[in-house]
Amino acid sequence: MSKTIKLKQGFNINLAGKAQNNVVDGIQPETFAIMPPNFIGLERPKLLVNEGDSVKAGTPLFFDKKKEDIMFTSPVSGEIAEVIRGEKRKILEIRILADKQMEYETFSSYSTSELNSLNKQTITDQLLKSGAWPNIVQRPFGILADHTQSPKSIFISAFDSHPLAPNYDVLYKGEEQYLQAGIDVLKKLTEGTVHMNIDSNREVSPIFSNLKNVQLNKFLGPHPAGNVGVQIHHLDPINKGDIVWTIKPQGLLEIGKLFLEGKYDTARKVALVGSEVKTPQYYQTFAGAGISKFVQDNIHGDHVRFISGNVLTGERIKSDGYVGYFDNMVTVIPEGDHHEFLGWILPTTKKLSFHRAFGLFSFLNKGEFKPDTNMHGEERAFVMTGKFEEVTPMDLYPTYLLKAIMADDYDEMEALGIYEVIEEDLALCEFIDVSKHDVQSILRKGLELIQFS
Amino acid sequence: MKFLRDILDQHKPKFEKGGKLEKFYYIFEAHETLLFAPNSTTKNSGVQIRDAVDMKRMMMTVIISLLPCLLFGIWNAGHQHYLAIGEMADFVAKIGMGAFLVLPIVAVSYMTGLGIEFTFATIRRHPVNEGFLVTGMLIPLIVPASIPLWQVAMATAFAVIIGKEVFGGTGMNILNVALTARAFLYFAYPSQISGEVWSYIGEGTAVEGYSGATPLAIGAESLTSGENVVASLNSFGAGWAENMYTLKNLIIGIMPGSIGETSVLMCAIGALVLIYTGVGSWKIILSCILGALFMGFTVNLFGVNPYMEMPAYYHLVVGGFAFGTVFMATDPVSASNTETGKWIYGFLIGVLTVLIRVFNPAYPEGIMLAILLMNVFAPLIDYYVIGANKKRRLKRATV
Numbered sequence: 135m136s137k138t139i140k141l142k143q144g145f146n147i148n149l150a151g152k153a154q155n156n157v158v159d160g161i162q163p164e165t166f167a168i169m170p171p172n173f174i175g176l177e178r179p180k181l182l183v184n185e186g187d188s189v190k191a192g193t194p195l196f197f198d199k200k201k202e203d204i205m206f207t208s209p210v211s212g213e214i215a216e217v218i219r220g221e222k223r224k225i226l227e228i229r230i231l232a233d234k235q236m237e238y239e240t241f242s243s244y245s246t247s248e249l250n251s252l253n254k255q256t257i258t259d260q261l262l263k264s265g266a267w268p269n270i271v272q273r274p275f276g277i278l279a280d281h282t283q284s285p286k287s288i289f290i291s292a293f294d295s296h297p298l299a300p301n302y303d304v305l306y307k308g309e310e311q312y313l314q315a316g317i318d319v320l321k322k323l324t325e326g327t328v329h330m331n332i333d334s335n336r337e338v339s340p341i342f343s344n345l346k347n348v349q350l351n352k353f354l355g356p357h358p359a360g361n362v363g364v365q366i367h368h369l370d371p372i373n374k375g376d377i378v379w380t381i382k383p384q385g386l387l388e389i390g391k392l393f394l395e396g397k398y399d400t401a402r403k404v405a406l407v408g409s410e411v412k413t414p415q416y417y418q419t420f421a422g423a424g425i426s427k428f429v430q431d432n433i434h435g436d437h438v439r440f441i442s443g444n445v446l447t448g449e450r451i452k453s454d455g456y457v458g459y460f461d462n463m464v465t466v467i468p469e470g471d472h473h474e475f476l477g478w479i480l481p482t483t484k485k486l487s488f489h490r491a492f493g494l495f496s497f498l499n500k501g502e503f504k505p506d507t508n509m510h511g512e513e514r515a516f517v518m519t520g521k522f523e524e525v526t527p528m529d530l531y532p533t534y535l536l537k538a539i540m541a542d543d544y545d546e547m548e549a550l551g552i553y554e555v556i557e558e559d560l561a562l563c564e565f566i567d568v569s570k571h572d573v574q575s576i577l578r579k580g581l582e583l584i585q586f587s
Numbered sequence: 588m589k590f591l592r593d594i595l596d597q598h599k600p601k602f603e604k605g606g607k608l609e610k611f612y613y614i615f616e617a618h619e620t621l622l623f624a625p626n627s628t629t630k631n632s633g634v635q636i637r638d639a640v641d642m643k644r645m646m647m648t649v650i651i652s653l654l655p656c657l658l659f660g661i662w663n664a665g666h667q668h669y670l671a672i673g674e675m676a677d678f679v680a681k682i683g684m685g686a687f688l689v690l691p692i693v694a695v696s697y698m699t700g701l702g703i704e705f706t707f708a709t710i711r712r713h714p715v716n717e718g719f720l721v722t723g724m725l726i727p728l729i730v731p732a733s734i735p736l737w738q739v740a741m742a743t744a745f746a747v748i749i750g751k752e753v754f755g756g757t758g759m760n761i762l763n764v765a766l767t768a769r770a771f772l773y774f775a776y777p778s779q780i781s782g783e784v785w786s787y788i789g790e791g792t793a794v795e796g797y798s799g800a801t802p803l804a805i806g807a808e809s810l811t812s813g814e815n816v817v818a819s820l821n822s823f824g825a826g827w828a829e830n831m832y833t834l835k836n837l838i839i840g841i842m843p844g845s846i847g848e849t850s851v852l853m854c855a856i857g858a859l860v861l862i863y864t865g866v867g868s869w870k871i872i873l874s875c876i877l878g879a880l881f882m883g884f885t886v887n888l889f890g891v892n893p894y895m896e897m898p899a900y901y902h903l904v905v906g907g908f909a910f911g912t913v914f915m916a917t918d919p920v921s922a923s924n925t926e927t928g929k930w931i932y933g934f935l936i937g938v939l940t941v942l943i944r945v946f947n948p949a950y951p952e953g954i955m956l957a958i959l960l961m962n963v964f965a966p967l968i969d970y971y972v973i974g975a976n977k978k979r980r981l982k983r984a985t986v
Contacts, residue, residue: 147636371983373980373983373984374984375984439628439635441635445634445635445636446634446635446636447633447634448632448635449631449632450630450631450632450635465635467635467636469628470626470628471626471627471628472626473592473623473624473625473626474623474624475588475591475592475622475623475624476622476623476624477623477624478620478621478624478641478643478644478647479643479644479647482639485639486636486638486639487638487639487640488638488640489638489640489645489864489865490863490864490865491640491644491645491647491648491864491865491866492644492647492648492651492864493644494639494640494644496639505636505637506628506636507628507629507635507636508624508626508627508628508629508637509625509627509628509629509637510624510637510638510639510640510641511624511625511637511640511641511642511643511644512620512625512627512641512642512714513714514642514714514716514717514757514758515716515755515756515757515758515759516758517642517645517718517757517758517919517920518645518866518919519868519919519922519923519924519925520868520919520924520925520926520929521865523926529976529979530976531925531973531976533924534924534973549977549980549981550973550976550977550980551976551980557633561633561634564633564634565634565636565637565638566638566640567638568638568640568641568642568645569642569758570637570641572630572633573633574632574633574634575630575632575633
C-alpha cells in the first residue's frame with residue numbers, strides 16, 4: 135500500500151551540535167509566551183486578557199478580528215505577566231508567568247470508540263475553542279486554516295530533514311495513542327485522504343508506521359525530503375483553487391490529548407542544539423517556553439545567535455526569548471560579524487558550501503560543520519543558473535518564480551506554481567544562492583500579493 | 588592584516604552617508620570587499636547561515652580556468668613572433684616578447700572596463716559587479732597580439748556600455764560581453780582582426796615563405812583551389828614552420844591565432860576546471876561538441892567541395908571553437924537558463940558554427956557569430972521550456 139518516492143535533488147547540511155537522545159525533565163522556564171507574529175494569516179489580533187489576569191492552559195488570550203471563531207489560548211496556567219507591543223501597538227508577545235502546578239480548562243473528552251462517531255461540527259468547535267486549531271496550516275500560502283472550508287486532503291510529515299532537526303522518535307515516544315486520536319479526529323474534517331509521510335532514509339520508526347486511518351508514504355532522499363510541501367508536490371499537487379491542510383505531529387498530539395483527556399495540553403519536547411551548546415539535548419516543557427533557563431551556563435562563548443527553529447527557516451530570538459509556536463528546537467550558532475582577510479578566495483575545507491567553486495573544498499569534508507551567521511558575500515543580480523533546481527526536488531523553476539514575484543507578475547507567479555511552495559520549500563535556494571537574495575522573504579511577498587489580490 | 592583593516596576603518600566614514608566622499612562609496616566598497624570579506628550577517632528571519640560561495644569566488648574560478656590559456660598564449664605570441672621573422676630565441680625571450688605584446692592588452696581591457704564599471708556604479712549608485720573581472724580577461728584572449736591598443740579600448744568600452752550597462756548591468760545583458768567586443772572589432776576594424784594579423788612581425792621582416800593564413804583560411808581557400816583541406820594543412824609552412832597545422836599541433840596549439848584560443852589542450856584544461864567546480868555547464872560544452880560533430884558529419888555526407896569533405900572532428904580543433912565552447916557559450920547570463928534549454932542552445936551553437944564556416948566564406952570563423960546568434964535565441968528557448976512546465980501544471984489542474 136505504501137509507496138516509496140525517491141528524491142534526487144537536495145542537500146543535507148551536517149552541523150555540529152546534534153542533540154543526544156536524553157530528555158531533561160525538571161528544568162521548567164518561569165515564563166512562557168505566545169507570539170502572534172508566529173501565525174501567518176493572523177490579521178488583527180484582539181486581546182482578551184489584561185496584564186495581571188490569571189489564566190489556565192486553554193484560556194483564550196486573543197482572537198483574530200477577521201476570523202472571530204479561532205481562539206488563541208494560553209499554553210500554560212499562570213498570570214499574564216506582560217504584553218509586549220511593537221510599532222503601531224502591534225502585539226508581539228504575551229508573556230505568562232507559569233504556575234508550578236498546571237491547571238487546565240475543561241473541554242469535552244471522549245473514549246477512543248466515541249471519537250469515530252463525532253461529527254465535523256463538534257470537532258471543529260472544540261478545536262477552535264481550545265486553541266488547538268492554529269496547529270492546522272492551510273496550503274496554498276501556509277496560513278491559518280479556514281474552518282469554513284473542507285480540504286482536499288491532509289498531509290503530515292513524520293520526519294524533519296532540516297539541519298540538526300529533532301528526532302521524532304524521541305519527541306513522540308510513547309505518544310502513539312494521542313497521535314492516533316489526532317488522526318481519527320482530523321479524518322473527519324476532510325473528504326479526502328490523510329497522508330502520513332515517513333522517512334525511508336533510516337530505519338522506519340514504528341511510532342508512525344503503525345498508525346491507522348492514514349495513507350503511509352515513504353520518502354527517500356536528502357533535505358528537503360521532509361518538507362511537507364515537497365511531499366504534497368509528489369503525492370497530490372496543489373492546483374489553483376485547491377485547499378489542503380498540513381499539520382505537524384506536535385499538532386496531532388495536542389489534538390489527540392484534547393479529545394481523549396479534555397484538556398489543552400501543550401506539553402512538548404524541545405531540542406537545544408547547535409555548535410555553541412555545551413550539552414545539546416531535549417527538554418520536556420510546554421509551548422512558548424522561555425529559553426533562558428535552558429541556555430544558562432550551557433553555551434560556549436558569548437557572541438552567539440539564538441534561533442527558534444532550524445538554521446534554514448528559523449527566527450532569531452534573544453537569549454531570554456521564547457520558542458516559537460510551531461518549533462520544537464532552538465539552535466545556537468556563533469555570530470559571524472567579522473571581516474575576513476581575503477575571505478572570498480582563500481581555500482578551505484571548513485566553510486560549508488553546496489558549491490565547488492575555487493577553494494571550496496567542503497565537499498571533501500565528511501565531518502560536521504560549525505558555520506556562523508556571516509553572509510559570505512554581498513547581494514548581486516542573478517547570474518548562476520541551474521543551481522536552485524539542484525536543491526529543489528519539485529517540477530518548478532525557482533529563479534523564474536522569484537523573478538515573476540519581483541516583477542509583480544501575478545499570472546506568471548500562478549503559472550509557475552506559487553501555490554505549491556512556502557518559504558521552507560525554497561529555503562535551501564536561499565542558502566546556496568551565489569547572489570545572496572532573500573529568497574524566502576521574496577516568496578512571502580509573492581504569496582501575499584496573490585493571497586490578497 | 589590588522590593594519591590594513593585599521594586603515595580601511597579609518598577612512599570608511601568619509602565614504603559613508605554624510606561623509607565627504609559619499610558619492611564614491613561603492614568604489615571604496617569594491618576595494619574593501621576585495622581585501623576583506625564583509626562582516627554582514629544574516630537577517631532575523633530566513634536562513635541564518637549562508638553558503639560560503641559568493642560572486643567573487645565564482646568569477647575568480649573562471650579566471651583561474653583561463654590562466655592556462657593566458658600563459659600559453661603569452662609564450663605562443665612570443666614564439667610566433669620569432670618564428671615569423673625567422674630568428675631563434677630562447678624560452679625567456681619568447682615569454683618576454685609575449686608579455687610585452689599581451690600584458691598591455693590585458694591592462695587596457697581591465698582599465699577601460701573597470702573605469703566604466705566604476706563610473707556607472709557611482710552614477711547609478713549600485714555596487715560594482717564582479718562580472719567584468721572575467722570579461723576583462725576574455726577580451727585579450729580573443730584578439731590577435733598585433734592589435735592596436737586603442738582598438739582594444741574602443742571595443743571594451745563599446746561592449747561594456749552598449750552590450751551590458753544599457754541593459755542594466757551584469758546579469759541583465761543579452762549578448763556575451765566579450766564576444767560583443769570582438770564582434771565590434773570584426774565589423775569596425777576588419778583589417779586589424781582578419782587576414783595576415785595573427786603573428787606580430789613588428790619592426791622585423793617576415794621570413795621567406797611566411798604565410799599568416801590560419802587553418803580556417805586554408806579551409807575557406809579550398810573552395811576556390813579545390814585542394815584537399817587536410818593535405819593543405821599538413822603541407823602548410825614548408826620551409827619556415829614545418830608541421831604547424833598537423834592534427835597534433837592543432838590540438839597543442841603552437842600556431843598563430845588570437846592570443847588565448849589556439850590551444851585546444853589549454854581550453855580542455857580550462858573546461859575541466861569549469862566542469863569540476865560546476866561553474867561552467869558541462870551540458871553546454873558537450874552539446875556544442877555534439878552539434879559541431881553532427882553538422883560536420885552531415886556536410887561530409889554531401890561532400891560536394893573539399894571544405895565539406897574535411898573530417899568533422901577537424902572542426903573541433905581549428906579556429907576558436909574550443910575556446911568559444913568552453914568559455915563563451917557557458918556564460919550563464921547569456922546562455923539558456925534552463926537545463927533542457929542548455930542542451931538545445933549548445934547543440935545549435937555547434938551546428939551553426941560549422942554551417943557558417945563551411946557555407947559562408949566571408950566569415951571564416953563561425954563560433955563567434957554562432958554564439959552571439961544563440962545568445963539572442965536563448966530566451967526564446969527558455970520561453971518554450973518554461974512554457975512546457977506551465978502546461979504540465981495547467982493540465983494537472985483540469986484533470
